[in-house]
Amino acid sequence: MSDRELYCDTCEGVVLFEAPLCGDGHGVDCPELVCTGCGAAVLVSTITFRPPARSRRRAPRPTHRHAA
Structure with missing residues (x-):
């Protein structure tokens, strides 16, 4: 069994926590x-968390103005 100190809300302080015998095969x-x-x-x-996918929007093309 592994153990570590964590804050317990019920005890309102830092207390020793231990892992019980695991029936799921996780071990320590x-x-x-x-x-x-x-x-x-x-x-x-x-x-x-995965970072959000970057958008691949193209920049708008510049418009060319012509004299009339």
Whole structure:
């Protein structure tokens, strides 16, 4: 089991959290953690954002004015 210190909203302080035995096969990288103080569970997850696709609009063509 892995453990780390995190802020617990229920305990209102920094407390040791530990990963319970994971039934999903994550091992020590299990995203589920349990507060050792009160038993509150948290899910730790990383989120990856992709930058928005760049628009490939063409610049407007310059207009040529001709004398009349």
